[in-house]
Amino acid sequence: MNRCFIFAAGSFYGLRERPGPGDFVIAADAGYEICLKEGLQPDLLLGDFDSMEPPANFAQVRRLPVEKDDTDTLAALKVGLEQMYDTFYIYGGTGGKRLDHTLANLQSLLFLRRRGARGFLYDDDFIWTVLENEALMIPRTVEWGLFSAFCLGDQAEGVDEEGFQYPLRDALLTPDVPLGVSNHILEPEARIAVRKGALAVGWELESLD
Numbered sequence: 001m002n003r004c005f006i007f008a009a010g011s012f013y014g015l016r017e018r019p020g021p022g023d024f025v026i027a028a029d030a031g032y033e034i035c036l037k038e039g040l041q042p043d044l045l046l047g048d049f050d051s052m053e054p055p056a057n058f059a060q061v062r063r064l065p066v067e068k069d070d071t072d073t074l075a076a077l078k079v080g081l082e083q084m085y086d087t088f089y090i091y092g093g094t095g096g097k098r099l100d101h102t103l104a105n106l107q108s109l110l111f112l113r114r115r116g117a118r119g120f121l122y123d124d125d126f127i128w129t130v131l132e133n134e135a136l137m138i139p140r141t142v143e144w145g146l147f148s149a150f151c152l153g154d155q156a157e158g159v160d161e162e163g164f165q166y167p168l169r170d171a172l173l174t175p176d177v178p179l180g181v182s183n184h185i186l187e188p189e190a191r192i193a194v195r196k197g198a199l200a201v202g203w204e205l206e207s208l209d
Contacts, residue, residue: 011095158195
């Protein structure tokens with residue numbers, strides 16, 4: 001597992017996984033301030049810098065144009081993929097005043113999955129990832145922990161949820177009916193699967209407080 005850490009400029013709720021030797025750390029624009037707070041030295045500082053100016057003494061800076069197709073976070077993910085990283089931890093990718101960026105980052109998780117990588121997007125005591133045409137085991141990290149699944153696309157066919165309060169078997173999830181919201185994990189490890197289609201799934205984490 002080759003790990004890449006992305007620090008974006010949204011809300012930061014605490015560090016769950018800490019970079020270690022061999023990990024690649026990218027600060028996307030004002031995500032650099034999170035790195036400073038956590039005592040982390042990014043390997044790369046990237047962005048259009050509409051939120052801050054890069055420090056004058058920082059060597060590895062990649063300035064992006066303000067008018068561009070990619071968000072700063074997606075641009076950082078692309079750099080990580082180019083460097084052959086396959087597991088991405090995204091902090092500061094939700095919250096703040098920009099719901100549009102939260103939605104963009106959820107879509108970016110599907111971008112990663114379709115390129116053979118997996119991303120984890122950290123929210124407030126919650127973590128999100130994406131699966132497509134596959135199954136995923138979800139650990140119960142909190143007693144009666146929340147879990148939600150949402151369709152990414154026209155529909156998700158053959159959805160199974162095992163080990164939950166409300167199990168599903170060969171269900172159909174669509175983007176217009178939030179059937180998969182607010183379930184609870186009962187077993188030490190639950191299973192979510194989709195035969196055809198993509199799901200954004202999120203589950204509750206133990207509070208850092």
